[in-house]
Amino acid sequence: MIAALRRADLGPVEIGLLVFVGGGLLVQVLRPSRVAQVVALSSGAAAHPGLVVSGVVVGVAASVFAISSRWGPVRVDPADLRWRLAGPADRSTVLRRRAVTVLGVALAAGAAVGGLTATLVPELAVVAVGGAAAGAAPGYVLAYLRQRRRDRRHGTTPPRASSLSPGNLHRKTFAPRDGYSGALGLALTMLDVSWLEEARVTRWQRARVRAGGRSLPGGAASALMRVDLRRLLRHPDALVRWSVSVAAGVGAAVLLDFRHAETVVAVLAVYCAGCSVSGGLRVSVRSAALRRATGLSDRFVYGCHALIPVLGTLAAAAVVLPWWSLSPVAAVILAAGTAVAVLRRGLRPELRYDGPVTADPMTGSAVNLQLFFAQIRGLGALAVTLLVAGAF
Template sequence: MWVFEPSNVAKFAETSAIFDDHRGAVIAAFVLATALIVGRFAATWGPVRVDRAVLKWELSGSASRHRPLRRRLAVAVGCAVMADVAIHGALSLLVPESATILLALGGAFGLIAVCAAYIAQLLGDRSVGARGFPRFGRLSPERLHQRTFAPRDGFAAAVGLGISMMDASWIADARITRWQRHTASKSGRLHRTAEGAFVRMDLRRLRRHPEAVVRWLCWTAVGIAVSILVDFHAVPLLISTLAVWSAGVATAGGLTSVSDPVLARSFGVSDRYLRRWHCVVPTIATLVSAAAVAAASSVSLFACAFLIVGTIMSVLRRATRPPLPFDAPMVIEPLMTGAAFQPTLLSAQLRGLLLAVVVGVVAGALG
């Protein structure tokens, strides 16, 4: 744990002069932003959630569901509070003199965020005709509907696969599937030319999924804030570059989805032509994000150009990766650990991300 001592952390990163001049406002904004993120995750996941087997064998009888649901609610509250405290703990490494206050604020606002998500879930399940805010006696988890504490969205399985496979694309697919089950999409008139149709399809996708635009804005804001508020003594642009990469990937859903050749055949164009026009929206989004981060970082013109071009290439490389080869041959490392791994699968999972890391390191050296 000696790595996290304030003297050792200061060798790699310190707060900037702007952070020190506006410390109170920066900390307040950080606390509120973290609470919103934790609350959003709690609302998306559901502060009370069980799988279908538990619902069928434990919660479908005549006995009260209050105790098992209350126990799972307590676990969710504890996880949310600990996650918020851990995020504030990362900031306290930079400002160790305010560590106690930051950890206390993290725990308090994490609790408020998950409680707000639970109350929103409860209000969404209240009986038809009920009015006003429920009284304290009606806040029992027993009043929740099974559609919210045992949803058929496959999100839990996707999260499990994302953790075990170390790939977040499972979660993205589950998010789109759940959106499709709750939203009826309408067809509209497309452009007569294939080029205009492809670009408009991507824009319509972003309009139907505003969460992608929100994630793009949030990652761009993170990159700008890190560049302004933190002075890194080593690899100064690495964190900001990864934020730009994440922002670009958030808008590349259309490019990711065209791996299926059905679209190309329906328009009568080649796969390369199809992907070329689906690159327009993520390229522009990454360009804007990278330019904003480069301007906030005050890097040289050459480093700015390298950052923009490199992040665009890494985003497009990530979005155009083929399906992951989970059946790739395994190799056993005989020297150190004896662990088995799949080199082909690992290289596919790192496609785009590794390039973004290299771009961040080199751009920081050029800046």
């Protein structure tokens, strides 16, 4: 972030001013007295604040391990490998600097999570911040050891077991050509995380491409639904994200007591769970080759492919919503409306960053309306659902 600000021609004084002013505003907004007006620990969790802090530390360690293992704790761009690290010089210094940078980011993220926890348990603020920051370290170390173990399959002469230097890693380990580096840059630039999802799917397809396929006996509806189920089982991380979203919704209801907008939290958990199992919906529904091959109507194909996202959303709602103090009518409305929002999100068109730009005569700002409406598709239906359910 600091490097990005420096590239924007901001000097140390401007950067320091932004950091101190932003930090001061953040401290004022997240004061424990202000946070307590919106959310507080439930009576059961407030009786055991130490367990809450311990759970946060364990969660930080597990999250850092999972994310670092997925992306690689030591990683450089393929371009850096070609132009900076392909020579005869030792690359240990550059890779060690990258490892320290990622570790610092993990520690800072853990400290930020601990700071948010400290707003709920101010009496254990120091323990929460320090413990969450320290919990990121073992998660990163375990991810690095896992990366070294995987590295043995690439190297011709495995390094000594006592050598932990990143310079011993193979280039296929610390600079894989999986498209994640470019996707992360696009996600940060465009503020659209769908680039990461597309890179993940592309990586999976390249690693598991096969010739031919097996036939699916049975009716058309049964074949289409089994294809969707097979695609879902190929990506177990979708089921993991569904489980995490459901666990977050239940955990928030058990551990936290919301003074305002508790319905929004419950619906967002169900919405995230439904979106996690709706991957590939747009491509499947709009496949012209599939319609020509089967001779089925668009509505029939859409109904078959929409079954798994709808069932995933309704299953998440059946698990999450009973933990919140909602009336039966409001729960039904929220479940149905969230399913519609998930379908609309899964069917949103491709994001056109080169679409026509409209200038606002009042402010003079430029707005890409096609991009804007595509990005908020599904969220509008979610907002309408919350408004309607609020009447009950």
